[in-house]
Amino acid sequence: GKKKPLVIITRKLPDPVETRMRELFDARLNVEDRPMTQPELVAAVKEADVLVPAVTDTIDEALIAQAGERLKLIANFGNGVDKIDVAAASRRGITVTNTPNVLTEDTADMTMGLIISVPRRLTEGANVLLGDGKWGGWSPTWMLGRRIWGKRLGIVGMGRIGTAVARRAKAFGLSIHYHNRNRVLPAVEDELEATYWESLDQMLARMDIISVNCPSTPATFHLLSARRLALMQPSAYLVNTSRGDIIDEDALVKLLQDGKLAGAGLDVFEQEPAVSPKLLKLAHKGKVVLMPHMGSATIESRIDMGEKVIINIRAHVDGHRPPDRVLPLRN
Numbered sequence: 001g002k003k004k005p006l007v008i009i010t011r012k013l014p015d016p017v018e019t020r021m022r023e024l025f026d027a028r029l030n031v032e033d034r035p036m037t038q039p040e041l042v043a044a045v046k047e048a049d050v051l052v053p054a055v056t057d058t059i060d061e062a063l064i065a066q067a068g069e070r071l072k073l074i075a076n077f078g079n080g081v082d083k084i085d086v087a088a089a090s091r092r093g094i095t096v097t098n099t100p101n102v103l104t105e106d107t108a109d110m111t112m113g114l115i116i117s118v119p120r121r122l123t124e125g126a127n128v129l130l131g132d133g134k135w136g137g138w139s140p141t142w143m144l145g146r147r148i149w150g151k152r153l154g155i156v157g158m159g160r161i162g163t164a165v166a167r168r169a170k171a172f173g174l175s176i177h178y179h180n181r182n183r184v185l186p187a188v189e190d191e192l193e194a195t196y197w198e199s200l201d202q203m204l205a206r207m208d209i210i211s212v213n214c215p216s217t218p219a220t221f222h223l224l225s226a227r228r229l230a231l232m233q234p235s236a237y238l239v240n241t242s243r244g245d246i247i248d249e250d251a252l253v254k255l256l257q258d259g260k261l262a263g264a265g266l267d268v269f270e271q272e273p274a275v276s277p278k279l280l281k282l283a284h285k286g287k288v289v290l291m292p293h294m295g296s297a298t299i300e301s302r303i304d305m306g307e308k309v310i311i312n313i314r315a316h317v318d319g320h321r322p323p324d325r326v327l328p329l330r331n
């Protein structure tokens with residue numbers, strides 16, 4: 001039969017995915033559960049027919065310039081391709097694919113979790129018993145948070161995940177507002193009773209909770225800048241499960257420290273896996289809830305993401321257009 005393509009996978013993947021990849025491809029798996037070093041990545045792009053990176057790998061123009069003739073597909077394990085220079089890949093005739101849809105609901109669940117956790121002080125409450133095990137007892141005025149029911153949620157980026165967050169939030173009694181480059185379909189606006197804000201500034205100024213659900217692109221870098229964050233009400237909360245660099249993290253920290261923002265729930269950071277000590281301090285004070293990039297971290301999502309990677313590779317090697325091809329940004 002045909003020679004199997006050499007597929008180099010940068011990270012350890014769930015067992016069923018690795019088993020399937022071994023059956024279908026000449027799969028080179030990363031047995032150590034750590035990101036590849038730069039020399040390892042260079043060796044991989046020189047040799048592979050297909051590279052399967054994850055969010056911890058930076059596939060920039062300089063790396064792509066070192067790719068061998070054989071490399072024709074970068075099948076990302078993950079939805080966000082912000083660490084991959086898709087335009088540079090495209091110029092070299094390398095296709096890029098991602099794994100949309102399968103992680104939408106889980107990421108929306110995590111987002112909803114943060115939308116509830118921060119105002120209702122879930123982790124703070126749990127830590128009372130964990131910390132020193134001392135609970136002084138119930139009191140009518142102790143550990144009071146803020147209700148989310150009846151509040152206004154502003155979603156920045158109304159794509160698949162943003163819409164899934166909106167559905168959940170509506171069921172929890174929040175009113176749905178959103179900012180997006182384009183309005184969503186009237187049927188979706190009707191279903192969610194959603195209000196479209198053409199002006200992000202105006203939306204930020206009027207919301208009780210903001211959820212960031214847009215991709216990280218040059219156009220969204222620090223979209224929530226110091227100036228824009230300062231427009232939010234001091235009683236407002238900010239949640240981010242997309243990418244850290246959409247928010248000016250230093251400016252966010254400053255506002256939280258100065259009491260000009262009520263709290264934040266962050267699953268992503270500007271310098272992962274490093275988290276600023278200032279944010280950790282705010283977490284200890286109960287002002288913020290910090291998660292280590294876990295939006296899609298379910299067995300189900302991660303297996304389905306692997307399946308998507310496999311589907312994209314198979315389509316590509318069979319000479320078809322892979323279903324999840326990512327096109328270079330046009331801006």
Ligand code: 8YV
Nearest residue numbers: 054055077078079080103296
């Ligand atoms: C993963 C994600 O944690 O899909 C994404 O964009 O951020 C998460 O699903 C990770 O990126 C997988 O590489």
